[in-house]
Amino acid sequence: MLEDLYSLGIKSLLVEGGSRVIGSFLSENLADRVTIYVAPFFIGPDAPPAADFTTAKTMDNMIGMKINSLKKLGEGILLELIPNVNAHNE
Numbered sequence: 001m002l003e004d005l006y007s008l009g010i011k012s013l014l015v016e017g018g019s020r021v022i023g024s025f026l027s028e029n030l031a032d033r034v035t036i037y038v039a040p041f042f043i044g045p046d047a048p049p050a051a052d053f054t055t056a057k058t059m060d061n062m063i064g065m066k067i068n069s070l071k072k073l074g075e076g077i078l079l080e081l082i083p084n085v086n087a088h089n090e
Contacts, residue, residue, distance in 0.1 A: 002030065026063045032082065033068065039076040 005013065015025055025031045064084035071078050 026083070029083070034065065034081045036079045036081070037073065037076055038079060 002013070015021065015031070022031075022034070026034070065081040066084045067079065068082045069078075069080040
């Protein structure tokens with residue numbers, strides 16, 4: 001599907017999803033950045049941890065990221081990460 005979109009001239013795609021969708025894009029090297037908005041509250045007593053966006057089960061499966069930008073946005077923080085292509089399993 002991504003190749004079809006690219007052939008149609010679409011070279012940028014916003015992907016919103018949970019841990020499986022985002023984790024699969026990262027593990028297949030299909031993402032060039034990850035943007036996370038951290039709000040100063042949690043929704044409900046059973047809310048998942050805010051950073052649970054990867055499918056890695058061990059440190060060997062972790063995807064190294066670098067902070068590209070960090071800024072206050074409203075009451076929260078907008079964090080932009082880029083894959084660390086110079087390090088493997090950092």
